[in-house]
Each structure stands twice: as structure tokens, then as C-alpha cells.
Amino acid sequence: MKILFLISCYYVITTHDVNGYEIFNSERQCYLPPYLKKEIQSYGNFVNDIIQISTTGNYAGEYYNDLSKFIDRYGNRLSGTKNLEESINDIAMKSASKGLEVSLDPVMVPHWVRNYESAHLLSPRKKELNILGLGYSPGTPGSNGITAEVIVVDNFEELEERCAEVSGKIVLFNANFTTYGETVKYRSKGPAKAAKLGAVAALVKSVTPFSIYSPHTGTTSFKNGGPKIPSACVTLEDADFLARLFKRGHKIIVNLQMNAVLKPSTLSRNLLADFRGKQLPNHQVIVSGHIDSWDVGEGALDDGVGAFLALHSLFLLKFMNVPTPKRTMRAVLWTAEELGLIGAQAYLKEHECELQYITAALESDFGSSIPQGLNFEGNDEAYCIVKEIASLFDRLNATTVDKITGVGSDVSVFKPNGIPLIEPRYVNSNYMWFHHTNGDSMRTLNKETMDKNLAVFAATTYILANLSVPLPRPGQTVWDLVPNK
Amino acid sequence: MKILFLISCYYVITTHDVNGYEIFNSERQCYLPPYLKKEIQSYGNFVNDIIQISTTGNYAGEYYNDLSKFIDRYGNRLSGTKNLEESINDIAMKSASKGLEVSLDPVMVPHWVRNYESAHLLSPRKKELNILGLGYSPGTPGSNGITAEVIVVDNFEELEERCAEVSGKIVLFNANFTTYGETVKYRSKGPAKAAKLGAVAALVKSVTPFSIYSPHTGTTSFKNGGPKIPSACVTLEDADFLARLFKRGHKIIVNLQMNAVLKPSTLSRNLLADFRGKQLPNHQVIVSGHIDSWDVGEGALDDGVGAFLALHSLFLLKFMNVPTPKRTMRAVLWTAEELGLIGAQAYLKEHECELQYITAALESDFGSSIPQGLNFEGNDEAYCIVKEIASLFDRLNATTVDKITGVGSDVSVFKPNGIPLIEPRYVNSNYMWFHHTNGDSMRTLNKETMDKNLAVFAATTYILANLSVPLPRPGQTVWDLVPNK
Numbered sequence: 001m002k003i004l005f006l007i008s009c010y011y012v013i014t015t016h017d018v019n020g021y022e023i024f025n026s027e028r029q030c031y032l033p034p035y036l037k038k039e040i041q042s043y044g045n046f047v048n049d050i051i052q053i054s055t056t057g058n059y060a061g062e063y064y065n066d067l068s069k070f071i072d073r074y075g076n077r078l079s080g081t082k083n084l085e086e087s088i089n090d091i092a093m094k095s096a097s098k099g100l101e102v103s104l105d106p107v108m109v110p111h112w113v114r115n116y117e118s119a120h121l122l123s124p125r126k127k128e129l130n131i132l133g134l135g136y137s138p139g140t141p142g143s144n145g146i147t148a149e150v151i152v153v154d155n156f157e158e159l160e161e162r163c164a165e166v167s168g169k170i171v172l173f174n175a176n177f178t179t180y181g182e183t184v185k186y187r188s189k190g191p192a193k194a195a196k197l198g199a200v201a202a203l204v205k206s207v208t209p210f211s212i213y214s215p216h217t218g219t220t221s222f223k224n225g226g227p228k229i230p231s232a233c234v235t236l237e238d239a240d241f242l243a244r245l246f247k248r249g250h251k252i253i254v255n256l257q258m259n260a261v262l263k264p265s266t267l268s269r270n271l272l273a274d275f276r277g278k279q280l281p282n283h284q285v286i287v288s289g290h291i292d293s294w295d296v297g298e299g300a301l302d303d304g305v306g307a308f309l310a311l312h313s314l315f316l317l318k319f320m321n322v323p324t325p326k327r328t329m330r331a332v333l334w335t336a337e338e339l340g341l342i343g344a345q346a347y348l349k350e351h352e353c354e355l356q357y358i359t360a361a362l363e364s365d366f367g368s369s370i371p372q373g374l375n376f377e378g379n380d381e382a383y384c385i386v387k388e389i390a391s392l393f394d395r396l397n398a399t400t401v402d403k404i405t406g407v408g409s410d411v412s413v414f415k416p417n418g419i420p421l422i423e424p425r426y427v428n429s430n431y432m433w434f435h436h437t438n439g440d441s442m443r444t445l446n447k448e449t450m451d452k453n454l455a456v457f458a459a460t461t462y463i464l465a466n467l468s469v470p471l472p473r474p475g476q477t478v479w480d481l482v483p484n485k
Numbered sequence: 486m487k488i489l490f491l492i493s494c495y496y497v498i499t500t501h502d503v504n505g506y507e508i509f510n511s512e513r514q515c516y517l518p519p520y521l522k523k524e525i526q527s528y529g530n531f532v533n534d535i536i537q538i539s540t541t542g543n544y545a546g547e548y549y550n551d552l553s554k555f556i557d558r559y560g561n562r563l564s565g566t567k568n569l570e571e572s573i574n575d576i577a578m579k580s581a582s583k584g585l586e587v588s589l590d591p592v593m594v595p596h597w598v599r600n601y602e603s604a605h606l607l608s609p610r611k612k613e614l615n616i617l618g619l620g621y622s623p624g625t626p627g628s629n630g631i632t633a634e635v636i637v638v639d640n641f642e643e644l645e646e647r648c649a650e651v652s653g654k655i656v657l658f659n660a661n662f663t664t665y666g667e668t669v670k671y672r673s674k675g676p677a678k679a680a681k682l683g684a685v686a687a688l689v690k691s692v693t694p695f696s697i698y699s700p701h702t703g704t705t706s707f708k709n710g711g712p713k714i715p716s717a718c719v720t721l722e723d724a725d726f727l728a729r730l731f732k733r734g735h736k737i738i739v740n741l742q743m744n745a746v747l748k749p750s751t752l753s754r755n756l757l758a759d760f761r762g763k764q765l766p767n768h769q770v771i772v773s774g775h776i777d778s779w780d781v782g783e784g785a786l787d788d789g790v791g792a793f794l795a796l797h798s799l800f801l802l803k804f805m806n807v808p809t810p811k812r813t814m815r816a817v818l819w820t821a822e823e824l825g826l827i828g829a830q831a832y833l834k835e836h837e838c839e840l841q842y843i844t845a846a847l848e849s850d851f852g853s854s855i856p857q858g859l860n861f862e863g864n865d866e867a868y869c870i871v872k873e874i875a876s877l878f879d880r881l882n883a884t885t886v887d888k889i890t891g892v893g894s895d896v897s898v899f900k901p902n903g904i905p906l907i908e909p910r911y912v913n914s915n916y917m918w919f920h921h922t923n924g925d926s927m928r929t930l931n932k933e934t935m936d937k938n939l940a941v942f943a944a945t946t947y948i949l950a951n952l953s954v955p956l957p958r959p960g961q962t963v964w965d966l967v968p969n970k
Contacts, residue, residue, distance in 0.1 A: 072729055075612055127560055130923065212924035213782070214697040237783075237926040244557055244927075297698070298722075438615065439697035441722040442729075 030384030079336035080111025095273035104269035109336035115259035135219035145257030167198030191231035205239035290337035297440030306364035344410035359470035363408035369426035373400035377407035378420030382471035515869030564821035565596025589754035594821035600744035620704035630742030652683030676716035690724035775822035782925030791849035810951035829895035844955035848893035854911035858885035862892035863905030867956035
């Protein structure tokens with residue numbers, strides 16, 4: 001039978017979900033050592049307790065209510081702002097008061113400031129366009145901004161074909177949303193490509209499948225030493241409108257004014273809140289979300305709800321007075337995710353010697369919706385263990401575990417180290433409708449759904465921290481890790 | 486058998502739809518004179534032709550494309566603006582060029598101008614609130630606007646209970662959307678009620694079930710001689726936020742600045758475009774939509790798509806070169822609907838002596854979605870005739886006719902005269918999400934769906950104009966109207 005412990009058989013058919021993730025959604029058969037299967041299944045009562053307490057018991061609504069008070073107090077929290085740092089202090093104090101060991105890792109973070117911005121269509125008719133400047137975009141020169149003709153392209157191929165026409169113009173990238181992974185490149189890379197061809201500014205159709213005249217901000221990347229041009233996103237409505245005018249042969253003139261500026265970097269902090277393990281305290285399960293947000297909306301969906309999912313996973317376990325687990329459970333609230341995973345990259349460097357002891361890194365940064373289970377990225381046998389854990393969530397209909405590429409945002413920095421990555425898996429999320437907009441508010445969240453997500457995340461974190469084996473990494477099998485017994 | 490012609494049997498159970506309309510959605514049995522049934526059914530080939538031509542034939546896409554060019558050229562068209570009048574001129578010339586007899590009825594219309602407006606939460610924290618002033622609202626006094634404490638009420642009962650606290654404050658009406666009919670009263674009547682109790686300004690939660698931080702404007706009514714206060718709508722997100730702060734006991738301070746002003750009334754026009762009838766030219770079928778819009782968004786959904794549905798119903802019939810019908814088909818594009826059915830009321834007065842000859846008034850002012858059939862308001866036997874006509878739309882799955890109260894907006898002025906009213910009936914309309922917002926754009930519309938709506942509206946208009954009998958009015962039966970034969 002030993003051979004069965006070593007072999008995992010898979011019938012793998014890959015597809016892609018709406019966010020461009022590769023999904024192995026085939027029938028997948030897992031063979032785990034019976035003792036391990038039994039060990040995981042022994043958490044059945046614990047999981048039922050956690051579900052009961054978080055959804056109908058004394059903890060029901062705590063996660064939502066605490067987040068609601070936090071969001072209503074601080075609102076959005078862009079890196080570089082005093083507001084972000086005060087919100088971090090607040091959470092540090094709260095975490096300490098719950099009995100967690102708190103530390104704040106200093107991180108130098110970007111301080112991009114939006115300031116005044118506007119775009120006006122001047123010809124063929126006058127109309128104010130609703131824009132949001134993109135993170136790292138420079139401002140427009142002088143006091144009157146840039147007034148230039150607009151050229152509309154649907155994709156990079158069309159930009160290349162029309163490259164002779166681009167110089168001195170504003171390029172509008174009018175790509176329609178397919179998946180986030182596929183479409184976001186027009187925001188992140190489009191402005192730099194346009195700048196290289198001599199464009200004076202770039203407009204990007206918001207990366208979303210749906211809009212009520214809602215522009216979506218985000219960062220754009222300029223290569224070191226390469227030309228930088230003022231860049232902003234426009235609504236789907238305005239992009240469609242300008243594209244129709246362009247196709248009809250109208251000469252489109254737009255005035256763009258942006259006073260955005262990249263100020264000197266400032267000091268922020270990654271917040272680490274530990275529920276210290278007993279037998280293997282230097283071994284860790286990381287459960288995380290980012291505390292910073294964009295400067296529009298309230299940062300409730302992206303990523304208050306994720307940061308507080310990590311926090312409340314530990315708060316709930318403390319509240320339940322669970323036995324101290326084998327390994328340390330560490331809630332990490334990353335700083336400056338939005339400006340390029342700055343906090344996560346700093347953590348990777350600062351905590352290099354600990355990386356070998358991270359059994360898994362959990363993250364929530366895709367909003368909050370009805371839980372369906374978990375997404376997983378890593379070793380196939382580790383996947384099987386996580387799937388076995390998720391089988392305990394049948395009361396929540398949340399037993400699906402999909403092995404995908406692209407789990408997490410911040411925790412993706414751990415991928416080269418082979419650390420198993422885990423995130424919630426949702427049904428029917430409208431996350432992309434609200435992402436990086438003024439509509440990112442408590443209204444996008446649901447108390448009952450959040451309670452269920454909390455049960456899933458807290459239980460997964462605890463079981464992984466307490467399991468007799470860590471999750472295997474690439475090249476390892478569960479058999480290598482079987483504890484002496 | 487004669488008795489059967491006279492009796493219509495109904496099993497009527499009333500319910501209410503999402504807009505608060507009363508629906509008679511029971512099994513309803515109609516007994517029409519066999520000759521009339523036969524006459525209506527004889528239009529089967531005509532209806533199939535019209536569906537073919539508008540959806541896959543030479544007219545497919547014409548309605549959408551023409552509207553798109555119009556909207557892209559003019560954008561929104563608030564009463565009192567030169568833009569509205571130029572757009573009316575444009576349509577008048579286009580209608581004349583299609584062989585319709587055009588007349589423009591002068592109407593004095595309100596000229597309310599929004600100008601600069603803003604709202605800032607000052608305490609317990611600073612936040613800009615996204616508002617839209619309500620039509621007819623006065624501006625705020627002085628150069629600093631109004632800074633006052635906010636009191637939040639969920640409904641009028643709560644306003645009454647707290648009436649002693651209202652004086653000197655800004656009242657926020659935080660009513661959650663149930664149906665439009667039920668919820669819109671907080672916008673139309675709330676500010677006047679608050680003013681009467683001494684409030685210095687009013688904020689109203691936008692009348693919509695869904696938001697991406699999208700405020701919805703609309704008119705508010707102040708009684709003649711009663712106090713007027715600056716009034717604006719806020720987003721669902723901000724209303725929820727302020728309500729949470731209020732319930733937690735925070736003192737909420739808001740600064741409101743509105744430079745709105747009601748200027749002297751100006752001259753506009755109702756546009757009448759006639760396809761003149763042969764035997765009974767002074768008898769009419771009116772097919773209509775309103776040409777004005779709010780000053781936010783593009784006025785594509787409300788009501789460009791309706792105005793152009795009326796227009797293109799006649800354009801399509803001209804294009805098909807249909808035989809001249811018995812009665813005149815009149816497309817009416819009402820002016821200044823948004824500020825209180827001003828155009829329709831003027832028409833009622835101006836055309837009083839023609840009202841007896843209007844066999845039916847059709848209107849589209851509820852956006853555009855997948856056609857399901859028609860809504861009808863009027864005599865029960867007239868309903869049966871319309872239902873028989875709709876039976877011809879089985880190829881479009883659009884044979885449902887519901888007898889409801891509240892058909893149309895402008896044509897509702899004809900209701901006291903007993904004129905049968907007809908509007909499109911849609912499946913799954915998200916109209917209220919975009920209504921009176923900056924999201925009212927061509928993007929809310931679908932070319933293929935519009936082609937189908939056009940077939941339904943054009944065919945219904947033509948058959949009614951050509952039928953041997955007019956639609957009976959209250960107190961009449963089909964039998965009274967049986968033509969001599």
C-alpha cells in the first residue's frame with residue numbers, strides 16, 4: 001500500500017476562469033496516507049463548532065461590524081498617507097488587546113498623490129470626461145495641461161499598425177474586458193508603450209466588464225529611464241463614445257489636466273500579529289490581506305475585508321479559546337500592495353531565513369462573496385491535503401478546492417520559494433465591478449457571507465498550523481514528511 | 486352569440502411589479518367579435534414582414550445607429566438649453582425628409598440650471614460626498630453654502646417622530662428602495678416636508694436598488710408659497726455610511742454648496758411628425774417618447790431610446806412603403822418631461838378638441854430591454870384587442886399584455902380622458918440602475934433588442950391605425966363600435 005501513499009493520480013484538463021486563472025477543474029484523485037486523512041477528519045467537530053460560533057453563535061457579525069467601524073472611521077488608506085499609518089496603529093493595538101504578539105516591520109513606501117485632475121472633450125463637442133489618474137502617472141505640464149488629438153486603438157497590435165500616427169497625440173486604449181489577467185496589461189503597460197511612440201498622454205478604458213460611469217484606477221508601469229506620460233483611466237461609457245467618434249472619422253480633441261505627483265517615499269509598516277505555536281513556534285502559517293487601499297472609495301472590498309479576514313481568523317480562534325497549535329499562526333497585514341506589492345517584497349527580504357518554515361501562506365484579496373472553497377497553488381500532494389481539509393466545510397457547501405496559477409497578490413512573492421499558497425474561492429463575485437472605484441464600500445459586503453468566509457479561513461489556518469506534517473513543497477511528498485510514529 | 490361579443494370575463498388577481506404598478510396578471514379571457522379577431526389575425530404576414538425587416542433585413546440596426554449618432558452629437562438635453570432645441574430641429578428635418586408632416590408646438594419650459602455643487606462631510610471625519618442637486622432645488626446662500634448638523638430618518642414616520650430635532654439641520658432621507666413608485670416620494674416630497682419643519686437643507690438617498698457610487702437626480706416639489714431648501718441626492722453608499730454614523734451617535738456635520746438657479750422659462754417645442762391617415766385623417770394613434778433629458782449622462786436610456794422608438798416606428802413603416810392606414814399615426818416627441826410633464830400638459834391643452842379622436846397613445850419611457858409584450862391601461866375590451874394584436878408577436882416571444890395602472894409618463898395626462906394607453910413590457914430591465922445618472926449612455930442599450938422592440942411598436946401602431954374600429958373607451962364596448970358591414 002505504500003506505493004499508494006506516494007502516487008497521486010490526476011486527470012488534468014485546464015481551463016481559465018474569468019480572472020484568467022488557469023483552473024485544473026478535472027476529476028482529480030488524491031491518495032493521502034490514511035493516518036493523515038484520519039487526522040484531518042478528526043477536526044470535523046472543531047470545524048462544526050467554528051461554523052456555528054461564527055455564523056449563528058456569539059461571534060456572528062463581529063467581523064462585519066468591526067470592519068464597518070474601521071472603514072467608517074478611516075475610509076481609504078493610500079500608501080504615504082497619515083491615515084494609513086493611523087489605521088495600522090489602531091489595528092496593532094486591537095490585535096495586542098486580543099492577546100496576539102504584534103510587531104510592525106518598517107517599510108519604505110511610495111507616496112503618489114493624485115491631486116486635481118480633469119479631462120474635457122473639446123471637439124467634436126464639449127463634454128467632461130470622468131477620469132481617474134493611474135498610480136505613478138506624472139502630472140501634466142504647465143497650468144493648462146495637455147490639449148491634443150486623440151487616437152483610439154483597440155489593442156497593442158493596432159497601436160503598432162498606427163505607430164506613425166501616435167506622435168504628439170493622446171492614445172486611448174479601448175480594449176474590452178475579457179479576463180482581468182488579459183485586459184489589465186493595457187493599464188499596466190499601455191501608457192509606457194504609447195510614450196515610447198511619442199504619445200503625449202494615455203487614456204485607458206477601465207478594466208471592468210460593467211460600469212455605471214465608474215472609472216477604475218490602478219498602477220501603470222514606466223521603465224526606468226523610459227519616457228513617462230500622464231495617464232488616466234476613462235469609463236467604459238466614455239471610451240465607447242470616443243471610439244465611435246473616432247471610427248466615424250471625427251477629429252477628437254481632449255484637454256487633460258493632472259496635478260499628480262510622486263513625492264519622496266515615506267515610512268509605513270507591515271503589521272504582524274502572531275498566535276504563537278507551542279511545539280514548533282518558528283514554523284508558521286501566514287494568513288493575510290493588505291491594509292492599504294486606493295485613494296478612491298473606502299477600501300472596504302479591496303482589501304479591508306481581506307485584511308480583517310486574516311485578523312479575525314486569529315481573533316475568532318482566541319475567542320474560542322482553542323488549544324495552542326503546534327505552529328505559529330501569523331496574521332500579516334501587508335502595506336502598499338496597490339503600488340506594487342511593496343510590503344510583501346520587503347517582508348520577503350526581511351524574513352528570508354524564516355521562509356523555509358512557512359507551511360502555507362493564505363491571503364484574501366479578491367473581495368468577499370459566497371464561499372465555494374479554496375484556490376490553491378503549489379505541490380500536488382499539498383493540494384490533496386488542502387482538499388481533505390476543505391471536505392470538512394460541507395455544511396457551508398464550500399468543499400471545492402481548485403489548483404490554479406495566480407493565487408493571491410502579496411503572497412505571490414513566496415511562489416519562487418515553493419511555499420503553498422491559498423485563497424478563498426467564491427461563487428459569482430462581482431468584485432471587478434467595484435474594484436479600484438469610488439464604489440468600493442461596505443455596501444459591497446454581506447455580513448452573513450463574511451461570517452461563512454471567516455469560518456473557512458480560520459479553520460483552514462488552524463488545522464494547517466496544528467497538523468502533524470507541514471504542507472509538502474515542490475520535490476517533496478507527504479511520505480517524506482510522515483512524522484515519526 | 487351576440488351576448489358573447491358583449492361580455493368579457495376576467496379572473497382578476499392584482500399584484501404589484503418592481504415599479505409599483507398594479508398588474509392584473511391573472512388568466513384573463515377575452516371574447517371579441519369574430520370578424521375583429523379575424524381582421525387582427527389577418528395582419529400575421531405583415532407582422533412577420535416587419536419583424537424580418539427590422540431584425541435581419543435592410544432596417545436591422547438602423548434604429549440603434551441613428552440614435553447612437555444623435556446621442557453622440559448632442560449628449561444630454563435638459564429643458565431650457567439650446568442643445569435641446571437644436572436636437573429638436575435636427576429631428577424635425579430628419580422626419581420631414583422621411584415624408585412625415587412635421588409641426589412644432591411651442592411650449593414654455595422651465596430652465597433650471599445645476600451649476601457648481603458639492604457636499605463635504607466635515608465631522609466625524611472629512612470626506613467628499615458625491616451628490617446631484619434635485620431639479621427645482623434652490624442654491625445655497627452666500628459663498629460658503631450651508632454647514633449644518635445632519636439628522637438621518639428612514640421614512641416620513643420617523644421624520645414626524647423627530648420633528649422637534651429637525652430645525653436648523655440637514656435632513657437625510659435614508660429610505661431603501663422597494664419599488665420606484667413607493668420610494669420616489671422621498672425625493673419628490675421629502676425636501677418640502679423637511680423645509681416645513683425648519684430644516685435648512687435636504688439630502689435624499691438615491692432612488693435605485695443598485696449603485697457604483699452613482700447618485701440619481703430627479704425633480705423635487707415645493708408647494709407654492711411654502712419654504713424651499715437646497716436639496717440633493719446622495720449615493721446609496723454615502724447614505725448607508727452617514728446612517729451608520731448617526732446610529733452610533735456621532736455628530737455629523739456637512740457643508741453643502743449648490744449654485745443651482747431657476748431661470749426664467751424659455752421656449753421649447755413638442756415635435757409632431759404625422760404619417761397621415763386616408764379615411765379618417767383626423768383620427769390618431771399617438772406613438773411617443775420624450776426628447777428632453779436630465780443634464781447628467783447622455784439621455785440615451787431616458788429617453789432617447791423611447792423618442793427614437795416612436796420616430797423609427799414611422800420611419801420603418803415609411804421604409805416598408807406600407808399602404809396608407811385609415812387613421813393618422815402621429816409620433817410625438819414631448820419636451821420637458823423631466824421637469825414635470827410640461828410638454829404633455831401643453832399638448833393636452835393645445836389639442837383638446839382632438840382628444841376624442843385619439844384611438845390609443847403609445848409611449849416608451851422605461852428604457853429598452855428584451856420585449857415581452859405590452860403594458861396596457863384602459864377599457865377591458867380595448868385590452869382584449871391589444872392582446873389579440875400582441876398574439877401576432879409570438880416569433881418574438883412578446884405576446885404578453887398586462888393591464889396595469891400607471892402606463893407611460895407623458896401619456897398619463899390622457900388618462901382622465903379615457904384614452905387607452907400602451908407601453909412596451911420588458912423582461913429583466915435594469916433601467917433603475919442607470920436612470921437619472923451619469924451612466925445613462927448608449928452602453929445600456931442593445932442593438933438586437935432594440936430592433937425587436939421596434940417591430941413590436943411599429944406593428945402595434947400601424948394595426949391600431951388601420952383597424953376597422955377604434956379602441957373602446959370607458960363605458961363603450963366593441964359592439965358599439967362595430968363598423969357598418
